[in-house]
Amino acid sequence: MSGFRLEIATIDAMRASAAARAARGEGGAIAARAGAGAALDTEEAAALLLADDVATDDIVALARRRRDDDHLRFETFSPLYITNECDAECRMCGMRRSNADLVRETADAPTVEAQLDILHRRGLRAVAILSGEYRLGVRRQAMIERAAAAVRAALARDFHHVLINIGSLDAPEYDVLLAGVPRTSGGRIEPRLTMCTFQETYQPEVYGRFMGTDGENPRSDYTRRLLNFDRARDAGMWVANPGVLLGLNPDVAWELLALLAHVRHLESRAMDVYVSVPRLRRATGTAYPAGVGDDQLCRLVAVVALAAPAARVVISTREPAAMQRRLVPVIGVLTPGSPGVAPYTEGGARFELEASQFEVLDHRPIETILGEYIAAGATIDCFEPARPS
Secondary structure: OOOOOOOHHHHHHHHHHHHHHHHOOOHHHHHHHHHOOOOOOHHHHHHHHHOOOOOHHHHHHHHHHOOOOOOOEEEOOEEEEOEOOOOOOOOOOOOOOOOOOOOOOEOOHHHHHHHHHHHHHOOEOEEEEEOOOOOOOHHHHHHHHHHHHHHHHHHHOOOOEEEEEOOOOOHHHHHHHOOOOOEOOOOOEOOEEEEEOOOEOOOHHHHHHHHOOOOOOOOOOHHHHHOHHHHHHHOOOOEEEOEEOEOOOOOHHHHHHHHHHHHHHHHHOOOEEEEEOOEOOOOOOOOOOOOOOHHHHHHHHHHHHHHOOOOEEEEEOOOOHHHHHHHOOOOOEEEOOOOOEOOEOOOOEOOOHHHOOOOOOOOOOHHHHHHHHHHOOOEEEOEOOOOOO
16 A cells, blocks of 8 residues: 555645634534534544534533543553654754753663663553654664664563654664564564654644754655654554644644544554644743643544544643543543653652753652542553552
């Protein structure tokens, strides 16, 4: 199957049509269809997002009722940055190459393994391995090999789900990343490994504004990044995590249309899909601290849950506790933890902004955040809290 192509003119036309439908007051009818169990198509989802005649709390309630049952169940994982070195120049990111304000750190292999041991002792059974993205050359090869070693170390420690967020890879680089990972006889990766590649914005002009257009910047190639999941699928991976960074493109409805188009393509390739919609947060040396408002975030998350019910929406502790509580009934994943390099201790983590990619608002221990929901009767997959001695 050919790779994903985003038809910009088609998205523009759907955006205009969705706005017209919202202006005609069709939001109530679309919400009623969703409430009756109908699957929303992509344009209906955008129209509902834009509809003034349907309150956000009502859309959230619709999404909550569409869950499989009344029992609250979601997944978790924690991020583990193995370095904050990066060759990219994304204007909104604290890790960008030219940011002299960031304290650079790289964890060696024993430190990464010790961090995995800490997370495992603290009950985590899912972890995301993160790094920067690098230009072609020795450092790029070395960082992919370091990420591959971290993935193997996590699997050896019985982490049930390992997410990988290290940038776009070419086909031969997937061979390096996945070396030693078990496969089926047909070549499919056996463990649950998720490739995370956030497009950040699907609008090419906005993408160029924030990620740059210089070919020396490894993030500047919009199309190469867009096709990374297809290369991952060809390499045997079967789980994908696309995402939009809310606050780059003010037209959230346009981003929703493009994101859903991508999700549907990935599902057509028999991939399990996670969807991330983080808000832009403060970072060292940047001038872009603002994302979208609370109401629009809640509205977007609920609409994605209604329009792509098989996908799992991911919310992190970039969001404060109150927002987590509002969204947990409709999301699939809540991910607590620090964006610092190798930040974990036996009972907490470091959250210094000057050494992190971006600001996290909820600094409570992982066990406290997840324990709140367990105490209320929730089931959390990939978390096995230690029993009191």
